[in-house]
Amino acid sequence: MADPKDRLTTVQASVERPARFSRMDMMAAGLSLVWLVAVAIYVLMAPGGAGGPLGVVMTLLMVFLPIALIWITVTTLRSVQDLRAEASRLQASxxxxxxxxxxxxAQPSVERKLEEIERATRSAETVLATFTSRRDVTLSQPSADRKAALITPTQAGAADDQPALALGTPAEDLRPPLSVSDFIRALQFPESPEDREGFRALRLALEDRTVARLIRAAQDVLTLLAQEGIYMDDLKPERARPELWRNFAQGERGRGVSGLGGIRDRSSLALTAGRMREDPVFRDAAHHFLRTFDKTFAEFEKNATDSELVDLADTRTARAFMLFGRVAGVFD
Incomplete structure (x- = not known):
């Protein structure tokens, strides 16, 4: 298809070109000349001359009326051609x-999408930098709920309230275990830069090596999903019963736990599946996240109540697990 700008230039050139003596004018002139010659021959050969004043009038009408009709027709056809050329010029314009x-x-739309991707990436980098560099005492204070989210072998085997620690014990072993409420709050991630409670819980979670692996894996996939315009807050998954989450934590897979794949948004599922097929980095991040969530959740389930399982299922991290689980066929 021709470029409209090129077509407009061509049409304007044809319209603005100086008029020449066209073939139509030549034909009209020729017909007029032929008619004049025929009339002259008729008058000269007709017996009795012109036949008085009335004869002169009739002779003049016979001479000039056909010629006038010929040139009126030529003028009309020329006007039609000009109108057609003008219509073509207007259409091209x-x-x-x-x-x-x-x-x-279209241009602002592309620029807007690039700006959103850049803003999401910059926000993720800022949040990660805040997690790793901030040392506020107020952000590291433990919550009132001290039930441990994960039971580590060291904690399970401790028999005394104040066990003897050898010299050189890592500092992380001296910290109190991460509570269930802080664990769930950390998996939701801070709601805004002013969410001090969210940052406090996330800071505590990053001090636990096991939970920190899950947090960072979740952060990676959430950032990648944001590049596709997929945000967990926009997804409204169907709630699953706590016993399905317990069955999954205990190793059940397939249709028996298909209720956990509560994400039904076709657009998000299609975009995620397409990116996993085409982008090996995205695919590796997704599988690493699924493995990390599976392992950490199996430990969390042992010490969580049904209501705590429901709360965890409503976090951004759990929604990302539902989305990737459906795409990866975990619930098939």
Missing amino acids: VESMRAAYAEAQ
Whole structure:
């Protein structure tokens, strides 16, 4: 298809080109000359001359009326050609303006998407930098709920309230275990830069090596999903019964736990599946996240109540697990 701008230039050139003596004018002149010659021959050969004043009038009408009709026809045809050329020029001009408008509308959309991707990446980098560099005492204070989210072998084997620690014991072994409420709050991630409670819980979670692996794996996939315009807050999964989560933690897979794949948004599922097929980095991050969530959740389930399982299922991290689980066929 020709470019509307090129077509507009061509049409304008044809319209603005100086008029020449066209073939139509030549034909009209020729017909007029032939008619004049025929009339002259008729008058000269007709017996009795012109036949008085009335004869002169009739002779003049016979001479000039056909010639006038010929040139009126030529003028009409020339006007029709000019109108057609003007219509073509206007159509080309409209197409050119439509193409320019579509281009102007498409450009901000692309720029807006690039800005959103850049903003999401910058926000993720800022949050990660805050997690690793901030040392506020107020952000590291434990919550009132001290039930441990994960039971480590060291904690399970401790028999005394104040066990004797050898010299050189890592500092992380001296910290109190991460509570269930802080664990769940950390998997939701801070709601805003002013969410001090969310940052406090996340800070505590990153001090636990096991939970920190899950947090970072979740952060990676959430950032990658944001690049596709997929945000966990926009997804509204169907709630699953706590016993399904317990069955999954205890190793059941397939249709028996298909209720956990509560994400039904077709657009998000299709975009995620397409990115996993085409992008090996995205695919590796997704599988690493699924493995880490599976292992950590199996430990969490041992010490969690049904209501705590429901609360965890409503976090951004759990929603990402439901989305990737459906795409990866965990619930098939």
